[in-house]
Amino acid sequence: MRRLLDAMDIAQSVLASFFAGVAAGRFTPESPQQLLGLLVAMTRNKLLTHIRHQRQQRRDIRRVQPLDAAAHDVQAPGETPSQVVAGKELLGEFRKRLTDEERQLAERRGQGQSWAAIAAEFGGTADGHRKQLERAFARVIRELGLEGEHVLPPPP
Secondary structure, rough: OOOOOHHHHHHHHHHHHHHHHHHOOOOOOOHHHHHHHHHHHHHHHEEEEEHEEEEEOOOOOHOOOOOOOOOOOOOOOOOOHHHHHHHHHHHHHHHHHHOOHHHHHHHHOOOOOOHHHHHHOOOOOOHHHHHHHHHHHHHHHHHOOOOOOOOOOOOO
């Protein structure tokens, strides 16, 4: 029963009933021994009531098997909130370190534009802009100390 009931819960329940009974005039102990006897009897009755409640309607605590939390420890799919925040902060730092032109190239590629379309818009060659963005990514990765980390390369 100790797994289901806390001694403080029983004590609080007894004291609440005692003070309600005193306020209603049901209890009028005349000596410390009577008060102690009343509180002990109330505690025993509260505990027995809780035990009877747990044993009825198939709630018998003796039949409950303890849960092995380690066997049922399942991680939610996807990233944790702290990983999402860390990723956003890293992306912000990454973007801050790109030049305006490099940031525009990355945004266009992120929107799915082809290198040919980007070259037509900015001038130059598709391979030249691809290489420019690759070098920018490599530079920022070095600046942030992310070498060897799993960092996505620039969009092909």
